[in-house]
Amino acid sequence: MLSTALTSQLVNLCAAVLLLLAFAMLAQRRTVALVDLFTAQGVALAISTLVVALNTGHGHMYYSAALTFALKVCALPWILRRLIRRLDVQWEAESRLDITATMIIGLLVVIFAFGLAEPISALATTITRATLGIALAIVLLSFLMMITRRKAISQVIGFLAMENGLFFAASSATYGMPMLIEFGIALDVLVAVFVLGVFFFQIREQFDSLDLHNLESLRDK
Numbered sequence: 001m002l003s004t005a006l007t008s009q010l011v012n013l014c015a016a017v018l019l020l021l022a023f024a025m026l027a028q029r030r031t032v033a034l035v036d037l038f039t040a041q042g043v044a045l046a047i048s049t050l051v052v053a054l055n056t057g058h059g060h061m062y063y064s065a066a067l068t069f070a071l072k073v074c075a076l077p078w079i080l081r082r083l084i085r086r087l088d089v090q091w092e093a094e095s096r097l098d099i100t101a102t103m104i105i106g107l108l109v110v111i112f113a114f115g116l117a118e119p120i121s122a123l124a125t126t127i128t129r130a131t132l133g134i135a136l137a138i139v140l141l142s143f144l145m146m147i148t149r150r151k152a153i154s155q156v157i158g159f160l161a162m163e164n165g166l167f168f169a170a171s172s173a174t175y176g177m178p179m180l181i182e183f184g185i186a187l188d189v190l191v192a193v194f195v196l197g198v199f200f201f202q203i204r205e206q207f208d209s210l211d212l213h214n215l216e217s218l219r220d221k
Contacts, residue, residue, distance in 0.1 A: 007055035011172055014048035015134040018168060019110075022141040025161060026106050026148075027099050034157045035080045041164050042072030049171045064171065076160060083153065096148050106141055113137035131172045138165030 002010070018041055025037045046069040053061030097105070117133035142162035146155045 002051065002055045004055065007051055010051045011048055011131055014044045014051070015131045015168070015172070017044045018048075018138055018164070019134050019141075022138045022161065022165075023103070023106060025157070026102055026141055026145050029099075031084055031151070031153060031157075032081070034154060035077050035084065038080070038157055038161055038164075039073055039077040041161060042068065042077070045072060045164055045168055045171075048168060052171055061171070068167070072160075072164065080153070080157065087153070096150060102144075102148060106144060109140045109144055110137040113140050132169060135165050135169035135172070138162075138168065 021037050021041045021044070025034055025041075028034050028037060046065050049061060049065040049068055053065055113136040114133035117136045120132055139162050142158045142165060145161070146158035149155050149158065
């Protein structure tokens with residue numbers, strides 16, 4: 001088992017990596033690179049879960065780390081890359097704002113997240129005291145990416161990254177959820193990605209583009 005001090009340092013390191021990757025996703029304009037960054041988030045998330053498992057000795061946390069790696073590092077990136085190749089949208093990650101404005105808003109979002117999490121962090125354990133604010137910041141940065149991107153597939157990657165932040169908060173603050181719930185969430189995410197994949201092809205067939213701005217024309221019909 002790992003010591004509490006070492007566990008805290010490793011979890012904080014994973015939290016910092018996750019936050020940096022969230023900023024990198026916010027600034028990235030290539031869809032393929034977004035998937036690579038999402039995969040890197042999955043690796044950091046799996047390592048963080050494994051570190052908590054080694055500290056607590058909880059058996060279900062080892063299964064959770066394995067499930068996280070299989071789903072977020074292997075399965076989902078493979079599905080997303082396959083969709084990107086078939087839809088030929090490797091370069092379509094257009095944003096409604098320029099990079100400078102987006103990053104400034106992102107910094108303000110992080111400050112807000114830390115301020116919002118401060119009362120809860122004061123009641124948390126030593127391991128999780130510094131990570132709750134980061135987890136909330138990852139969720140809000142991912143949400144910001146969703147609302148600033150024009151392409152459907154970029155918004156889906158933002159949604160999946162937001163789920164990463166929620167999972168990180170759950171694994172670091174509460175030492176994970178029951179395995180039945182985790183498997184249920186994993187199945188829901190996989191089904192959602194498959195359904196959204198079909199949705200992508202329908203949008204592309206109707207509008208010859210994945211720009212969701214085209215859907216606004218349906219309001220007038």
